[in-house]
Amino acid sequence: MTVITAAAATRAEYELAEGIVWDDRANLVRWVDIWKGRVLSGRLNKRLIVDVDSIEIGQTAGAVAVAEDGGLLVAAARGLAVIAPDGTISYGPDLLGDRGDVRLNDGSVDPQGRFIVGTLAVGDETGAEVLLRVSPGGAVETLRTGIRLSNGIAFSPDGRTIYHVDTLANMVSSHSYGPGAFDLDEPWAPVLTDLPHYPDGLAVSRDGSLWVAQWGGSSIRHHATSGELLDVINVFATQASCPAFIGPDLNTLAITTAQEGLEDWSDASGAIFLASVGATGLPVPRWRGSTTSPSWHTEKETHA
DSSP: OEEEEOEEOSOSOOSBEEEEEEETTTTEEEEEETTTTEEEEEEEETTEEEEEEEEEOSSOOOEEEEBTTSOEEEEOSSSEEEEOTTSEEEEOOOOSTTOSSEEEEEEEEOTTSOEEEEEEESSSOOSOEEEEEEOTTOOEEEEEEEESSEEEEEEOTTSSEEEEEETTTTEEEEEEOOSSOOOTTSOOEEEEESOSSEEEEEEEBTTSOEEEEEETTTEEEEEOTTSOEEEEEEOSSSEEEEEEEESTTSOEEEEEEEOTTOOSOOSOTTOEEEEOOSOOBOOOOOBOSOSSSOSSOOSOEEEO
16 A cells, blocks of 8 residues: 655635546636635646636535536536536526425536536435436436435446445445436445545546545545555545546546634645546546526526
8 A cells, every 4th residue: 555645736725625627628627615606717737726717606516517518517505507608607496305404515427428416414414315317408317315425426437337425324335327227226335334534525547446535534545446445645634525637647636625614723724735646537527418508497697
């Protein structure tokens, strides 16, 4: 096992940075600051990430994804939002029904261009969280129920396996996946359990291995799908929230961190960190819906 130390690449200023992805066409890093409702973009400049844009959506922003038409898709508080290339923001319908104590959290685009997103309870845990799949045309399916806190979502290199983090259950699970119907009768299979700290965001590298953020553990743990621990990437921040491979060659591991819930900290919590880990990531699939003419009836529009 190798231990690697990541270096801070931004100021320590984000309350709850999450959902980091590489936008290969714009050559930008994209991420969110969840509670502040900010969708941020930065340029990779050697070992730094330089802020170039920040858009506030007026509600929580759980995750961001790049869209085929050059815009962005956002997991907003209770539904999806899109940011068109000209900056117009359109808000989709409420996806969460009668529950008032829940919001959308981490999300990821699947190889078919659909958005997978889970929920978390804003108040006390209920064990009733769900994992949803939203098609570019707006159809919504429930892929998983009975989740304690839905977090990281990633796919195997061949797209035939989905990985999902239930943070409070301390578990990374897998399920078969593909372009067709999701088999609800097939049980989710545990892949990683009893991690030393809460698992949060998740990435898969080109070799198919898993990179799991450790909330409260100041690190990313790199595991084989067999469960074997391969590497640990340490960060000078208590709450590592999300890893992603960024850069033109997808060979730099970026790690978001958070200040949320901390008091009198002296580390660099709230910074984004970078590390060279001897691995490369997978290209990020793009959402195939339109950000200029989304499938839903627009509830509100504004210009950033």
